[in-house]
Amino acid sequence: MGLFSSLFGRLSLIVVMVSIMSVAALCAMTEWIVRTETQAQIERSVDTDIAGLADIYITGGADELRQRMNDRLQLQSPGDIRYYLLASPSGTAITGNVKHWPALSSENSEAGPIKLADGTEIFARVTQLNPDLKLLVGRDTTGQSALLGRIRTAFLIAGVLLVLMVFVIGYYSTRRLKNRIGAINDAFREIGAGNLTIPVPVDSRGDELDELSRHSNAMTKRLVDLIAAHRDISDHTAHELRTPLMHLDNRLVAAMRQSEDDFHIETLGRARKDIRDIIAMLDSLLDIASSRAQKGDRTGLSECNISDIAGEMADLFAESAEDLGIDFSTDIISGVRMIANPAHVQRILSNLLDNALKYTPKGGAVKLAVQPGPVITVRDNGSGIAANMREKIFERFVRIDANGAKGHGLGLALSQALAERNGLIIGCHDAQPGALFEIRPERSD
Incomplete structure (x- = not known):
């Protein structure tokens, strides 16, 4: 029997495939969230900056505006590069660190990505201050691209390591389990042929397979108990799910305390309600299973x-x-x-x-x-x-x-x-x- 033709081999392959798809999906979701949020932050920063400069022009005039723009260009940090252009109606630069007017309509206060002469990609918004003067404000998006690149690299490395780890563990576990299950199958084959004196081998490792062998040797009654235990697997799974759901609920509470965005807080609140509904459903399922398992038992009555x-x-x-x-x-x-x-x-x-x-x-x-x-x-x-x-x-x-x-x-x-x-x-x-x-x-x- 080949490695992946056995039950455990196929299970290992499925786990590997699920791991790959999970990492890919998580990477895509994370990249989308980061891209969306950073782009929104850049747009808000540009809109705030251009509104402030427009106010300076209204209150102080063109000379004051040029002075403030030069001040901002001198004080900007390498991690937060800003771009400005004050231009004539024809697009001729009056002041700023952008040399040419882009294909954006100042009359409509249009915004969008543009590429500068040196190849730098920025996000910019333009506006018309008066018939003879128009303004451009932009932010460098290089940092966003670099951050997304680091995220993709991190997920790629983590994904490769995870898949390799799952494959190695699955391979060696499959080989060991194949030999042990083979011995158990041989014993059951003899029992099925009518030789009821053949015991199911016990490996004395104290794990689940040894427990299965001992239960099998206990004959029909123990087999019935094992079937009942198998039916309760879903209820044990519900027990195991409840703890991580409670941890997730606690993390959502912490996130709500740290967030100042009303929309985010409302969304997290709905997520907490869904989690509580799931926990209530699991509790009900556990109570049903427990009550049916204790039917006829007078303990506690x-x-x-x-x-x-x-x-x-x-x-x-x-x-x-x-x-x-x-x-x-x-x-x-x-x-x-x-x-x-x-x-x-x-x-x-x-x-x-x-x-x-x-x-x-x-x-x-x-x-x-x-x-x-x-x-x-x-x-x-x-x-x-x-x-x-x-x-x-x-x-x-x-x-x-x-x-x-x-x-x-x-x-x-x-x-x-x-x-x-x-x-x-x-x-x-x-x-x-x-x-x-x-x-x-x-x-x-």
Whole structure:
């Protein structure tokens, strides 16, 4: 088997290709940002300078203007080279360090890049001070080109080093893993042929492959555990994503503090909101996975008063209902108890009541009821839920009104997972009109 015909070889090739494309994309984006920002700074500097000189001409006349231009030419630094030209209507130079008038219209205060006689490229703006006098102000763009060149060189060097490092690591990892996986495949081939006494070799390196071999030797039960662990890979990935997202959010906060540009601050604020939405979605997915994994586990459950919990939630949502113009009522039988996690019950009721208020129009009604069993119902007289959606809405990322509703469609999926964790189940029924959500024990008759 060739190097890149194996799984690990192809994976190494994919990582190399992704690394190259990522570096190229990052380089292009960085160059565009730097080019755009430096060009904007040059244009602002030129516009400010030409406006200042125009004011000097208005207040002090042509002689004062020539004196100020000469002063600026004498005081400029090598890192900030400025170009000026005060000329007659025909373009004949009166004073300044630009010898010839460019192909720019002074009557229209035109601006753009020009090339001087010595080959220097500058950005300039021209304006007409009076019928007999026109002015040019420019800035050297050589520094911008040099900066962009250094950025491209830096990305090229870093990209080459990154690709080489990824290739070398992938090559040697592939060779080592190929031999170990080959031995494991040989053992599984024997087992598949019916020789169940052949053990899967353990390399005693203490890594993931050794763990896989030990699990395989534990026969069917351990294989089932490995399959379950494989299904949870996405949830572990969500755990790993949360930390860098929080770091990114902190960096955006620092950038907002340092920026004085309102547009930048607003854009960074929207980015922070998107990050918080992603973190909330990851938290919900983790809660769903955790609740389903603990289904049937009684750890952390204790006797709790469902009536008291429902009453507390009703008090919390009563004010929101009043603000929305919705009639909110309760029918809570006191003393209803069950073995459950109180925080889970609160979250379930919070999600159901929040949805009921969200989909009930102004002037509508929402009712929360608790009966022995326990049987908890949340009823509204809104638009209701179509029959073909009453089971699908408990799936992840399913929303009734995807065009107008906000969120990720995880609220009801989380509520169902939490209910199952506590030995409950949620059903959705037609309230004629509206929707009725009913929570009851899974084994209820």
